Amino acid sequence: MKLNIGVLPGDGIGPEVTAQAVKVLKAIAMEFNHVFTFEKALVGGVAIEKTGTALPDETVEICKRADAVLFGAIGNTKYDEDPDAEVRPEQGLLGLRKALGLHTNIRPVIAYEDLLNKSSLKVKAIKDTNLVIYRELTGGIYFGKRHLSDDGNTASDVCEYQRFEIERIAHAAFKAAQSRKRKLTLVDKANVLESSRLWRRVVKDIAKQYSDVKIEYTYIDNAAMDLIINPKQFDVILTENMFGDILSEEASVIVGSIGLLASASIGDEHVMFEPIHGAYTKAANKGIANPIASILSAAMLLDHFGLDEEANRVREGVDKSLKLHITTPDLNNKYDHISTTKVGDFIEDFIHNPDETNLN
Amino acid sequence: MKLNIGVLPGDGIGPEVTAQAVKVLKAIAMEFNHVFTFEKALVGGVAIEKTGTALPDETVEICKRADAVLFGAIGNTKYDEDPDAEVRPEQGLLGLRKALGLHTNIRPVIAYEDLLNKSSLKVKAIKDTNLVIYRELTGGIYFGKRHLSDDGNTASDVCEYQRFEIERIAHAAFKAAQSRKRKLTLVDKANVLESSRLWRRVVKDIAKQYSDVKIEYTYIDNAAMDLIINPKQFDVILTENMFGDILSEEASVIVGSIGLLASASIGDEHVMFEPIHGAYTKAANKGIANPIASILSAAMLLDHFGLDEEANRVREGVDKSLKLHITTPDLNNKYDHISTTKVGDFIEDFIHNPDETNLN
Ligand SMILES: CC(C)[C@H](C(=O)O)[C@@H](O)C(=O)O
Ligand SMILES: CC(C)[C@H](C(=O)O)[C@@H](O)C(=O)O
Numbered sequence: 001m002k003l004n005i006g007v008l009p010g011d012g013i014g015p016e017v018t019a020q021a022v023k024v025l026k027a028i029a030m031e032f033n034h035v036f037t038f039e040k041a042l043v044g045g046v047a048i049e050k051t052g053t054a055l056p057d058e059t060v061e062i063c064k065r066a067d068a069v070l071f072g073a074i075g076n077t078k079y080d081e082d083p084d085a086e087v088r089p090e091q092g093l094l095g096l097r098k099a100l101g102l103h104t105n106i107r108p109v110i111a112y113e114d115l116l117n118k119s120s121l122k123v124k125a126i127k128d129t130n131l132v133i134y135r136e137l138t139g140g141i142y143f144g145k146r147h148l149s150d151d152g153n154t155a156s157d158v159c160e161y162q163r164f165e166i167e168r169i170a171h172a173a174f175k176a177a178q179s180r181k182r183k184l185t186l187v188d189k190a191n192v193l194e195s196s197r198l199w200r201r202v203v204k205d206i207a208k209q210y211s212d213v214k215i216e217y218t219y220i221d222n223a224a225m226d227l228i229i230n231p232k233q234f235d236v237i238l239t240e241n242m243f244g245d246i247l248s249e250e251a252s253v254i255v256g257s258i259g260l261l262a263s264a265s266i267g268d269e270h271v272m273f274e275p276i277h278g279a280y281t282k283a284a285n286k287g288i289a290n291p292i293a294s295i296l297s298a299a300m301l302l303d304h305f306g307l308d309e310e311a312n313r314v315r316e317g318v319d320k321s322l323k324l325h326i327t328t329p330d331l332n333n334k335y336d337h338i339s340t341t342k343v344g345d346f347i348e349d350f351i352h353n354p355d356e357t358n359l360n
Numbered sequence: 361m362k363l364n365i366g367v368l369p370g371d372g373i374g375p376e377v378t379a380q381a382v383k384v385l386k387a388i389a390m391e392f393n394h395v396f397t398f399e400k401a402l403v404g405g406v407a408i409e410k411t412g413t414a415l416p417d418e419t420v421e422i423c424k425r426a427d428a429v430l431f432g433a434i435g436n437t438k439y440d441e442d443p444d445a446e447v448r449p450e451q452g453l454l455g456l457r458k459a460l461g462l463h464t465n466i467r468p469v470i471a472y473e474d475l476l477n478k479s480s481l482k483v484k485a486i487k488d489t490n491l492v493i494y495r496e497l498t499g500g501i502y503f504g505k506r507h508l509s510d511d512g513n514t515a516s517d518v519c520e521y522q523r524f525e526i527e528r529i530a531h532a533a534f535k536a537a538q539s540r541k542r543k544l545t546l547v548d549k550a551n552v553l554e555s556s557r558l559w560r561r562v563v564k565d566i567a568k569q570y571s572d573v574k575i576e577y578t579y580i581d582n583a584a585m586d587l588i589i590n591p592k593q594f595d596v597i598l599t600e601n602m603f604g605d606i607l608s609e610e611a612s613v614i615v616g617s618i619g620l621l622a623s624a625s626i627g628d629e630h631v632m633f634e635p636i637h638g639a640y641t642k643a644a645n646k647g648i649a650n651p652i653a654s655i656l657s658a659a660m661l662l663d664h665f666g667l668d669e670e671a672n673r674v675r676e677g678v679d680k681s682l683k684l685h686i687t688t689p690d691l692n693n694k695y696d697h698i699s700t701t702k703v704g705d706f707i708e709d710f711i712h713n714p715d716e717t718n719l720n
Contacts, residue, residue, distance in 0.1 A: 075551065080577065083550055083557035083564070090551045120485035120589050141501075141519065146554035153523040155558035159501065160516035189602070190443055191435065191450045194506035197443035198515035204443070217440065221609035222638075228588055228613050229480050242549070246606060249581035253588050278582075 001305060002035045006066035008059065008096075010044040011089055012279025013289035013340075014072025020291035020344030021070055021298040024317075027351040028302065028310045039066060043096065044074030044089035044279070054092035060099050064270065068301050069100070071274035072294065077281045089279075097137050101267035104169045105137040105244065106176075106300070107276055109231070109251040109261065114322045118256030118331055121228060126254045131234040132180070133251065134173040135244025137265055139165045140195070142241045161195045161240065166202040172266070173238040174210040183235035185216045187223040187243050199240060220246070227251060248276055257330045259290025262297040264304060271304055273297035287339035290328040292318055295347060317350035361665060362395045366426035368419065368456075370404040371449055372639025373649035373700075374432025380651035380704030381430055381658040384677075387711040388662065388670045399426060403456065404434030404449035404639070414452035420459050424630065428661050429460070431634035432654065437641045449639075457497050461627035464529045465497040465604065466536075466660075467636055469591070469611040469621065474682045478616030478691055481588060486614045491594040492540070493611065494533035495604025497625055499525045500555070502601045521555045521600065526562040532626070533598040534570040543595035545576045547583040547603055559600060580606070587611060608636055617690045619650025622657040624664060631664055633657035647699035650688040652678055655707060677710035 007022060009015035022038060029036040041059040048054050054074070063069045074089040096102075111119075111129040119126055144158030177184045186203045188196035200217060207215045218226065220243045226233065227247060231254050239247065252258035261276040275293030283289050295318060302311035321327060325334050326346045367382060369375035382398055389396040401419040408414050414434070423429045434449040456462075471479075471489040479486055504518030537544045546563045548556035560577060567575045578586065580603045586593065587607060591614050599607065612618035621636040635653030643649050655678060662671035681687060685694050686706045 080551065083560040088551065094552070120482055121480055122482055125480035142552055144516070148554050148558070152558075152561075154520065155554040156504070156518055156520035157553045157555050158516055158518050160514065163513040189605075191440065191448065192454070192502055193517045194508050194515040195517050198508070198512075200443040201512075221605045224584065224606045224610040225612055225618065228610070245549075245581045246584045250584035250588070250610070252585055258585065 001307065003067045003305065004037050004039065004065070005301070006063045006069040007038050007040045008043045008063070008069060008071045009040070010072040010074040010092070010279065011046055011076050012073055012281045012284045014044070014074065014279055016284070016287070016289050016340045017275065017291040017294035018070060018072040020340060020347075021294040023344050023348050024295050024314055024351065025298050027348045028314065031313070031351055032307070032310050043071075043092040045076040045079065047092055048087055048089065052087070054087060054089050055095040055099075060096070063096065063100055063272070068304065069270070069272040070298065070301065071272050073275065073277060073279040075279035075281070094142060096272070097265065098143060100270035100272060101138065102265035102270060102272055103136060103138045103165065104172050104266040105135040105263055106266065107133040107135060107244070107248045107261060107263045109133065109248070109254055111254055112256070112319070112322055114319075115256040115331065120253060125229070126231060129231040129254050131231060131237060131251075132176060133237045133239065133244055133248045134169055134176065135248060136165065136169050136240050140241035159193070159195050159242070161198055163198065163202055166199055167206065170203050170206045170238060173236050174206065174213055177213045177236040178210065181235035182212055183214045183216070185218055185223070185234055185237050187218055187220050187237055187239040187247065189220050190217070191219060195240070203238065223247060224250060228253065252276070257290060258293070259328065259330045260292050260296070262293050262300055264297070264300040271301075273301045287341065288329050289340045290330050291340050291344050292321075295344070313351055313354065314347070316354060317347035320350055321346050361667065363427045363665065364397050364399065364425070365661070366423045366429040367398050367400045368403045368423070368429060368431045369400070370432040370434040370452070370639065371406055371436050372433055372641045372644045374404070374434065374639055376644070376647070376649050376700045377635065377651040377654035378430060378432040380700060380707075381654040383704050383708050384655050384674055384711065385658050385661075387708045388674065391673070391711055392667070392670050403431075403452040405436040405439070407452055408447055408449065412447070414447060414449050415455040415459070420456070423456065423460055423632070428664065429630070429632040430658065430661065431456075431632050433635065433637060433639040435639035435641070454502060456632070457625065458503060460630035460632060461498065462625035462630065462632055463496065463498045463525065464532050464626040465495040465623055466626065467493040467495060467604070467608045467621060467623045469493065469608070469614055471614055472616070472679070472682055474679075475616040475691065480613060485589070486591060489591040489614050491591060491597060491611075492536060493597045493599065493604055493608045494529055494536065495608060496525065496529050496600050500601035519553070519555050519602070521558055523558065523562055526559055527566065530563050530566045530598060533596050534566065534573055537573045537596040538570065541595035542572055543574045543576070545578055545583070545594055545597050547578055547580050547597055547599040547607065549580050550577070551579060555600070563598065583607060584610060588613065612636070617650060618653070619688065619690050620652050620656070622653050622660055624657070624660040631661075633661045647701065648689050649700045650690050651700050651704050655704070673711055673714065674707070676714060677707035680710055681706050
């Protein structure tokens, strides 16, 4: 298969972790006789520094002509601390999601057997967790009208949803549930928000077409609690943009490190794959960033193109690295100095020699 | 002291738990020679059934002339399942918060030594947690304009904040931090929302007046994760309405049961005290509801009027009930059949005879 992949490393630890994912994809291409080409582009804080904007036109073009985009991370404490900055790294990511129409963000949350004891949650609470969050990605308060009054004393953001925006991700989520444990939980705040009531109405309607899927409705405050009391009760969680952001980062605690969570962002014409973690400016260039989330995002990319064996090979490599504790410090590896690159190298080696790889 | 207390039991388990709090307040009045009078009023689903509205005028009047209000819970699965209902129990609670101007909601989160093993979180992660959430309660998306288009295909909610709304709760939160561990964490989503950037700007400004308090800024997605990885890092969490709702319910996991979390809602002229849990229709009238959150809300009421010894007596009673496992089933008591009323009776007895009370 020929794939042209846009690579957007972005800020902070983005470049380091993305380099490992690219390394892994190159190994897969070599091993399975594919032709993957990579085209790099600027986004986020680095793009602001070089071009004055967080999302240069050229970047959008590169992404549009690519078969898939691999995204690193964006963000910079410099902007976080300055609420007055008009140009912000996040505009790169949000602009890209919108420009590419990436409405359906899929975030799997799987408790790895070998990492159960890394979590702040008890093993018995998280063991066997296997859920997936379907987060709407191009609507809601992330993309509504914003306003700041001239005197600077009043600020507002609008959370708006349209029926079709809910329908398309709901269908995707129900279909996913059908191939999984046949349960879907809609998370909203329908006891307060009009937009949530629209979600509940639309999803209730669509549920009729998926009578083999058990549907539950819950409020975001409740969900934030239930997710850590008993994550095993969930199969597919469907939710709007902001609630999905919160729940998925919270869910990383189940897995033991946010450095492990991958995601796929699917649109009608374009697809992008990105770790759910941020840029962690402070950790950049120290070789301590966990590349697994980025590598697993690459595996989701392979999934998307039906390259099942290839995706599995990557996941087996990840599993083996975890089992052998070839992990970065966020997972408290028992060997010293296992760097971002070392983890990538190990998984690359595994892809070439799945039966032989061991700690070298 | 003379206190006229408005009592709004509300829906579901509200009446059962509120009855225990009233019992406890009566015992305190008797033991410490105060005159507490109680005036009941309707709110929520029960008010809808009897009067057609979730917040009858009479209820607002009773609350306004009371020195303090004790609130139970509102909500009913009947309405939860019907996104089209125009009259909803929640309107009672939200309307009351607005009518009484209860802008500052204080939600303490304390890990009880005797309950550490009840949590799904590891003991070492939660031990010694003692934080408090300052949740803005009368602004934001809870009270912004809502809209549903005539064709029913578009719905929206506005999240708006004004400078003075942020200032008043920020001052309260900084003052609280000064009498605690001198740390304040502002939780927002300033990398996306204009209203959050206003929060960050205003709080940054106010922070200068509290130079003895260490201030940190974090995004809601990060906070939802950090809160359960290492809750001990927090002292005072300051946040807007919706984020406070989510974080505080999530934080209940630290304490072991949502049936333990109390709150105080403070306005310029009125005060209300309420458990953070909901109505749990399914648990109603079974004698299984945990009255501790309501009883601890009564303790916060006593605090508010400077009745420190009285409040302490209530808290000692609660501590003792926990130590002796006189607890409802949510805390897996080791004795059978310890009902809502039994827990209330135990704490009432303790108030009268603090040195003698034991399981009877
Ligand atoms: C960086 C930020 C704008 C982004 C979001 O909130 O969507 C991130 O937290 C994510 O989850 O992808
Ligand atoms: C019942 C509901 C409207 C309410 C809220 O969201 O504020 C509740 O969850 C709370 O936290 O007091």
